[in-house]
Amino acid sequence: MKGFRKFLYSQKTAPYVFVLPFILSFAIFWIYPLFSAIIMSFQDIGAISADWIGFANYQKLLKDKVFHTAMLNSAEYMLGTLLLLIPFPLLFAVLMDSRLVKAKGVWKALLYLPALTSVVISGTLFRLMFTEYPTGQMNVLTQMLGLGTFKWLKIKTTSMAALLIVCCWRWTGVNMLYFLSGLKAIDVSLYEAADIDGANGLQKFKFITIPLIKPTTIYVLTISIYAGLAMFLESYMLWAGNSSPNNIGLTIVGYLYKRGIEKNDMGYACAVGVVLMIIALTINVVQLVANGTFKSDKED
């Protein structure tokens, strides 16, 4: 007994005791579901039994038009978020970081407000603003601009616009704060040296800020790719459920949810999930390699 106590309290054992909860959680809530998902994707899962059907689920996915729509929607949405939610927040952060802006704390706090709001609440608010009635806010706006009214959530283009507007509303402030903290890490003396050399604002931005903020940009890019491809709740809330006319708001995860939970076809849904995982991992690995992340030795 004394030996066990000594063992437990030794410097060699202690770290493993500390890390044990993670190892358990990793095994139960990551490895197990991950491998289950892969195995289930090769099965036809009924109420009682699961039959091995090889690649049948994947073959079905190749021909599944609804799945293709979902993939296209998710891809478009992801690209849209990358184009909108990386350059603009970066510019806003640079502006915020300058000494020109007064009362910074107030703006930072307010820009963070959307991140505090549950998607259920914000999604409901936006759905009511994107109503097809002329009295809804978005139609009031388009009428003011002389564009007439739109059936926002019934047409493909305006639906994607609505989803992107919700996304920009939620994440502009958060991404700006990421970039802001990245800017803080840049050595001020570099800008001072550039000043002495007579560099203008644009040159400083191009040759100092952009290259030195790259780690932050890569971080934001990586999480945006995942978040964009895995988007589901925004669409779920905008259409008050998981169905939209002609599936204009259906995403990959929306389809996974529909198949797995609503139609109880777990095997097929898991195949959707595995495809999503492969796409997301591939894009991110390519992106990280292209950006040279794996080349530089990361400091511990």
Next chain:
Amino acid sequence: MAGNLDMKDSKPKTRATKIGSVFATAFFVLLCALIIFPVFAGLLASFRPGTELIRRGLAINLDVSTMTLDNYKYLFGKNADSVKYFMWYKNSLIITLLSVALTLIVCYFVAYGLSMYNYKLKNFLFFLVIATMMVPFEILMLPMYKEMIKIHLIDTYAGVIIPGICGASTIFFFKQYMQGLPKELLDAARIDGCTEYGIAVKIMLPITKPAFAAMGILCAMGSWNAILWPLLVLKGAEKFTLPIGLNTLLTPYGNNYDVLIAGSMFGILPIFIIFLIFQKYIIDGMTVGAVKG
């Protein structure tokens, strides 16, 4: 602070700087106005009958004469809807408190084990922490849902809370924070006869407090607003969290929009207050991964 667009301090304020300052500040005023807009519109709408939302959609309407406190009176009144709403509110509070407390304690110790010792598997284990971040949760949710049914955690608070306790980002943050702490403290404490576990609890934990604050708030936000996983796990209406409960009010008939809109606005409140108090920590907490890369 790295000034990119501005003049140097030593220079007197020129006219151009002043004009630039007005424009730059005005830009953020405008941006913030856009950001607040939907919530502000929702707040105004919460003082009008819910049926109006169904018939007209949501738009800014500053007409004070048609505003009433009826929705809030109803929400805080004695009726079935109010009872239901505050039951969800209470459930959300319980789940949030429990998951924040458990997440912080567990992740602190895991991060401690990953940063305070040198051993063979250390880097491999940390790699596994990072690996869990590389797979979106949505892919794992169906097998996890089946797993929950199997181990009888479906429709329980435990089922909602436990899978999220070892949050990779929380472990990551604690680890980053601890790397900056002096390790000599450990040896000094060991010489004084402190056990390994005693050191972790009595010596290192108190000096890690700021990290607890930062992560605590981020966990609270995540937990208070979580939807997808609670939506799958919780089945009985008496166990619903606030977002899940509010979601059930979204019927096509819209007979519940009074409670929905007033309840939504009141549901933002607790997290908003916490945010205003701990704002500084939140920004530290969420940006740690972005800088270190």
